[in-house]
Amino acid sequence: MPTDFSSFLRGWLTVAIFGTLGLLLAGLLLGLSALVRPKRPTVEKSMAYESGVDPVGDGWSQSQIRYYIFALLFVMFDVEAVFIFPWATQLERYAGFGLVEMGVFVFVLLLGLVYAWRKGVLRWV
């Protein structure tokens, strides 16, 4: 048990060393340049795009709620497709039982679609 566990830990030791080295290197470079460079901040310099278009509004802008509903519906049918695809490749093995099961699955998902449709989710307002 101890050898097994320590070899398990040793595997992670590599990750730990790599992570520490990465942090050290990045910290060293950024810290060095912060020490060496002259520092004269202006309003223009601290804007997001110093040489680009001026930012408008602030970062917390609202996005349309309807996109979220479409995303939800997309996820629903995407997952359905993920399930149906492997099932379709092995349909002969699953035979009648598999057909009925998938029928039930699709039916329940369709109930969800019916619900969404009746609640007016599918209309672009």
Place this chain on the structure above:
Amino acid sequence: MHLLLSPMQQTDKLISPSVNWGSLTPLLVLLGAGLVLLVGAALSARGWAKGLYATLTAAAAVAAGVLQFVLWNSTVHHGPKSLVGEALVVDGPSLFIGISICAALLLAALVTDDYLRREDIDSPEVYGLYLMAALGGLVMAASNDLIVLFLGLEVLSIALYVLAASHRKRIESQEAGLKYFILGGFSSAFFLYGVALVYGATGTTRLRGPESIKTALALTVETDKHRALLVVGVALLLVGLAFKVAAVPFHSWTPDVYQGAPTPVTGFMASAAKAAAFGALLRSVVLSMPELRDDWRPAIWVLAILTLVIGSTLAVVQTNVKRMLAYSSISHAGFILVGIEAAAHGGESGDRGIASVLFYVLTYAVLVSGTFAVSTLVGRSGDGAHGLDSYRGLGRQRPVLALALAVFLLAQAGVPLTSGFVAKFSVITAAADASSYAIAIIAMLAAVIGAFLYLRIIVSMFLEDGDAEGERVSIPFGTGAAIGISVAFTLVVGFFPGWLLELARDAATRLY
């Protein structure tokens, strides 16, 4: 590899597990009712008649409960059995907890109907979510596979997150839903990681029966190599489930969520979700990993003591009654954990521990549903009047309601001739039988500290001068019926506990 080489192999029929639909009927009834409710209400042009949603939900709860009684009788004659390729089991504990959840669902449906109409937010979705949550709870209590257990846990939890946020006009309700969702998501992740580690160590997710975690642990050849993985995995499983039952130190969400959620939903959370999570804890760790008990029993011990002490003491300093009841539900979880700790000893005293847990879960589910039903009424329109002041003078204004609440509170305090006393007594005797004297003594002390809080509400109702401001508390029929049922059950079990104790003992011995 040779699968690819021989095409004959590929067209072999898959051997599907036998499903045994008859024993699945309680689950199917809840699922069917939920789907009919949601789709039927969405298809009808102007929604259903008033009260029909609640009636259907209550009918489904009763039907699922009755079906589980029928299954109970069949386990008496033919013994416990497993379903769907051993993914689910039908045995004593699963049916006992399942019936507790159905009772909680029935009471919640009765209370919620009046509540939603009072708040003018009547909609089928709340009932659909109740049914789904109960379905998830039943699956958790009956699961014989960690993945199936996780599935049940998620169905229960996701429904509860939305239910907590279901009062759209109250900002506190939204806040409760969001808090519960974020913290609950974390706990589900902990649980799932635990499942992965346990699977890594034992090579299976099945809990009991042939080729299961239990048999893998009994062999110990495989598992000794992966002991570290296994212990960490079990610890993570415990974290996930301790969050759901609101055991200290995983309780911090409870007061906020219980306070913010619509009051009938709070009652449902405290009863059904707790019952399901304790069923799952019993099944996943206590009954399936007895060989590992020296590793996880101390953890349960610490959880139980922390939960008892912190739950009872923090309850005393609250001024909001819903928060008080939240902390009191934490301390009740501590009492049930005392029973779990006793069950962990195995053998005969272990069986007594399981029986005491089952008994406690059922009586507490009814008790807390009744308590929150009264609290729903006292909350008045807007569901905001939950300070201790709002209960002042209730004894004069609504003597029967105040008396009912007094019965519930005395039962929660563990006063003799109520179900709460018998529950606390059986848990503490189980602990003493298992020679866990320290924990039994702490449980008794916690009961004494907790009694102060319940008496404080009773004093406020009956003895303090002055009337509560705001409208008069009205008692609609459904909520009244729910309170009546709960009071009757609490007193009947308090006066004649023998039959229920007998049933719980039966359930504990009839394990798959």
